[in-house]
Amino acid sequence: GVPGRGAVGVAGRVAVGVAVGVAVGVAVSMAVGVLSSVEGDVAFGVVFGVAVGVGALRAVFYPFQLGSALRSAFRGGGHPLEWDELVVLPLPGTRRTLTQRLQQDEPDGLRFVADAARNPFQRWAAQAALQSYLHEHASPLQFIYALLANFDLDTYVFAPVTRQDWERLPSTRQLFLGELDRQWVDCSSDWTNRLAERLVWGLTWFLRDRRKTPLTRFASMLYKLLDEQAIAADEFDLSAYTEIYTGLVDYPSGVEITRSFETMAVFLSYGDLSTLPAAVNVTSGLAQDDAPIRPTVLTALDRLGQVGAEVATYRDATSRVNQLAALAHATDALDELDECVVAEVMAPEQYILRRVSRQWRRLVSEAGGEVGRAEEAGPVANPYVVGNPVTGDLFVGREDILHRLEELWSGTGPKPSVVLYGHRRMGKSSILHNLGARFGARTVIVDFNMQRVGLVASTGELLYNLALALYDAQTLGVSKTPRVLEEPDETRFIAHNPYTALDRFLKRLDQVRADRRFIVTVDEFELIEEWITKGRLEPELLGFWRSRFQKYPWFIMAFAGLHKLEEMRSAYWNPFFGSVTAIRVSFLSHGAARLLITQPSPDFSIDYDEDAVERIIELTNGQPYLVQLMGHGLVTRFNRQTFEEGVERERRFSLADVEAVITAPVFYRDGDAYFTGVWGQAETSDPPGQTAVLRTLARSETGMPDEEIARQAGLAPEEVGRALETLARHDVVMEEDNRWQFTVELMRRWVAQRQ
Template sequence: MDINKETIKNSFHQIYQCIFKPITFSESIENLNKKDRIRLLLKLSLFSFIISILIAGLIKILLYNFEYPFNANLFLRAILLYIGLGLFLGITSLFEFEYGIAFGIAFGTSCAIVFGGLIGENLGVVDTISIGFAFGLPLGILTIDRFKPSIMKNIKFAIFFSIIISILFIFVINSSATKKYDSLEIIFLNIAFMFSYFRIFHILPHLIQYFRAIILSNEPFNIFRNSPIYWDEVIIMPLPFLSKFLVSLTSVNRSEGLKEIEFISARRPTQRQAASSALLEITIQDLGKFDSVKEIAQVSKNLSFLSAFDLSLEFNNAVRNIENISIEAKTYFDSSSKYNKIRTLQILLADIKKFQNILTATKGHTGYKFHSVAYKWYQIIEDENKKFIEIKKDIFEEIPNPYIFGTPVRTDDSTNRKIFVKRDDIIGEIESNLSNISQKPTLFLYGRRRVGKSSVLINLPGSLGKQYIPAYIDCQDGRTTESTASFCYSLSKSISDALKDRGSSSENSSLESFQKSPFTTLGNYFDVLEKTLHKEEKLILINLDEYEKLEESILRDTLPITILDQLRNIIQHRKYFVVLISGSRELSEMKLPWSDYLISAKTIKLGYLPEDATRTLITNPIDDFSLNYDGGVNGAAVNRIIEVTNCQPYLVQALCFELVNYMNIKQRKEAKLEDVNAAIGKVLDSANVYFYYIWKEECSENEKELLLWLVKNLPLTGNEKDINSLVRKEIIEKVNGGYKFKVELMKKWIEKNELL
């Protein structure tokens, strides 16, 4: 080891860092390997020995002047003992916790100085105070790694160690030392230990700097950066007025002040609560400045600075509620409808009232701090609402639009329960097949695009008996088809979640556990699960929705073909599992031999809605639906919807959605035939993707030619195979010896887009 001026300087600086800045020190050596770390520890131990000799020697010289004897042999042995003990602790804790080297060096240095300087002397209280101080410094480093932001855990640890030190002195040192330590001296030892452990000695200089910054407001940042919070990373005791100090900095320069808060939050874990309190105070000050709904609508922009911080759960939840209220306020301003404005104000009042209730139940400062904001905002919204009271009676009350198209209808939302048309025939057929456990078949739910397959599968839990556990797996989800491990994990997680929803307990393995042996891990999970299923007499229904995506992943080599072997294994050997796949293509249309793997799959065809159910969906989708139809449920307007959609679920929902919006614009509540025709024009645009997919992806060039002939009302002639293909795809149908579009809207879309 080359020892030069720079080496000596760096080594002394690193020892200082070990005692006062262990976080910075540990970060500076994080790229060192084990061998280099041990070499560094040995080097620092050498310089620690030198420092201890110098400082302890000065203590001895000072005491010698007061006629205390000096025993050089005892002096050196004490220093070597504690430097060696520090070296031992550093090596043994090197990879046990983050600040192992810092702890070892700090322990060795502080104890070597104290015991080397005082050993052999009988200084009474001075002895115990010094020893308590020597133990406190390094143990503070140990606990910031173990209990980083928890002051209570640090206090408990300090008390525990204080008791250990007291016992050590009472029963060990007193039994061997010539000088006996009395109770008062033991008390002073514990006080000194606490004083050093929590680094309470920093409070006075911190307060001096704080009040200097308040008085000399022209240089607050320089003063702050020359205060104990910058000197020492192990100040466990919460520094008084630190949060106010930080808030005052932001009032001088917001961006620089926030940087200091971020510094405290990231670099001073034991003072993180002060940083959080400062952020809370700044946030409350900002939010308290808003005096109108327009300003409330801009809140999310003003809270963007919080994204850089790791907020507490309570603080984060409060901010999220504030942002949601702000979004609603923006909706209020963006709305051109007076009715929607009134409705949004009612939602805002309800949301703020709910927020107030949440704050009442929130522990700590967050709850009562945000209460003032919530109260003020409630008054602002209420004042805004009063402006509409007089004119409310003259405002058209808009028709609620419950229709959903493009996404599955989920009945877990109470507003959607009625617009989900339960397919009793399909549910009955599925349940009938499940009931015969000795001959349970594989099920294939087949239906063309947008007929409601996913809606049926997602809502199976509410439709089947409790003995059946439907586990829904969406093969369109990239996480499912990302790899073999992710597929097996998704399958197990879906089953586990489904069991929990049905009141059964089942813990699936983590994704990491599937990485090495996915099929083995899945099989082991099934083995354990089958015992529970047998005991509880339950059956798992594995619903693989959009199975075509599974094939695409296999053909791209994202998933192996053995996935299908695994499904076959489940079908053949798992008594309490049934596999159901669903898709818009028949098995014969697929490139892979699905029929070979699924073993006599029974097809359940999902077609269009029954006409009576469709009429109910059109005229009474939810309770208190305020749109009426000219002629009633069997009138011309409703008949026109039936006629152009042929009860195709997606198109019925889409057309009704457009009709409700159109009627709200016209501010009328009775739809006539001409209104339906106007909505038809709109749905050809809003459902364009649906029609385009059929034209582009499902039809061959020959089939397109046939459709163009049909649009021109010409009789279809040509390849019977192409005609039959269009019939099978439910694009056309045979009627009275001829052919026509199964859904008239498809014909209108071709005409509108000038594909002739």
């Protein structure tokens, strides 16, 4: 609550208690008061008689209060209302004092009026002062919206005590809006307080300002619309208030208020998607004044008009892809609008606009579902790529790695070379193939795949091939090279010092590169170690590359392979430790795997059941090759059933479809490259015992502790420990709750089938 409001809330409750205590004597007091009424400030005599019984409890103070009130009226000074929160009897000048405070300082005056309104016996004066100030205001609608925007008026009328109080007591703002139209606002939480409140309101009814104007009716409308549940109800109809908000056009800013409510009423009437495009024309008449009262409301309505334009695009599109794109834009726009309305628009317009956005979003979603279910004339193009690097729109799910590379290679200054390492079929080659689309025209990607270079006979041949790749790439994206770069001379690399030859070539390239950087991608870099071992390459090659990174900051190499540098056994890899950044490429995250499964391409038209998606992730653990393999199998099976076997089926993959794909013999045959690759590495690499461990683990779906593995495999605990450490480093097994298990359930099943 607001500081200082607690005492006023207590005062209000005391006043209500007083009303209950004198209820029996009210009827008699009223009769006497009417007979003895005198002319004065707002039927003072009438209420004086009515309040005789009420004021008896504080009769000793009344002469002093009356004197102070009269002195305030004729000589100035403070009115008793300013220092006595429990004033029961009506005093002359009360309304005038409240009105003057509003005129002097509106925000401070509203706080003073709010304090007075918390006392049920003085609420009449607060109502009369608000009425007077509203109708004398140069811009009365602006004042009404000031009431809606004033955060001080968010406080409860009385300080809540019980749970019922928190749920039922109105805010001061609601009280003001209701009282402006002479409505009784229920400020109680039980029947005794309600009876007392009603009694006091009836006793002071004759003292209220009883004018009925378009402004008071509009205040009453806002009071009702502040009930969010009422606006959310199915039977809510904003057009029922048409007579009220159209009656404001003659007031300053009245046209703005009228047209905005008319527009919201029209938008709420749209119950079919085909009506939404008309929103563009409706909002075209919402010309803003130089200083609109509610600019955020007008902005929100204009954005709804833009949503209507997106729906018009969907209506006019003949391409299914364009239809889905337009509906996606409309959905995004509605979601963003809803967030904006919550943050920037005040109630009650906030509640109305949110109902509009929710209503429209449902219509757009239904249309999207219908388009998504629309059958195509031919087989579905299979977007899942198995075996080859994935490029373009089909490359999905590696944003984390690409963001990391952007961090390393952004800005100016030297940039580190990198090693992408990870197990087989994790998508390392696909990442390298998609670097060009990520880094723009000032970055030249040079593809230097070790497999395509072939069986080179020497370091000179390898560096010559690298120079050729740089030479071929340096003209890409440049319409005119400032200076001509000569093609590398093979003789200088073979017959002379190859390191000097490449260095001189890089120096010439530096002069013509036009401020571009060159990123050389080297896939399957572990072949370098193999060729060094066989004597084809010199160990000094790695140290030479390291020195070139440092000399030419624009010359960057991106390696990809199975091993991390720490696993390379020979000492000649040591120079690389301080010059490259290692980035691990492992399983896709749950979210990335889900994206790859459900949206492998922008125009993919088959849906998935939720349990089917989760089953694929469970079986693959986000291994990208296997996710692609399962998706490819699902689409192939769908096309065969639908277009070859004539099976009528829904365009949706279920859990049964997933099980059918992985139990078909062709699945493990098609995935042989992955399964045999993992098995082969475990079979041929150190330490020994890896395949024995895998065979043992394959017997259990829930895994085993290491001592159980050692017992069943017949290996020493030390052997099992070394094997598990290597297999875990290669993403083949993992430990969870002291039990070892396969990281990929499909790999476990493949091993189990081999036994």
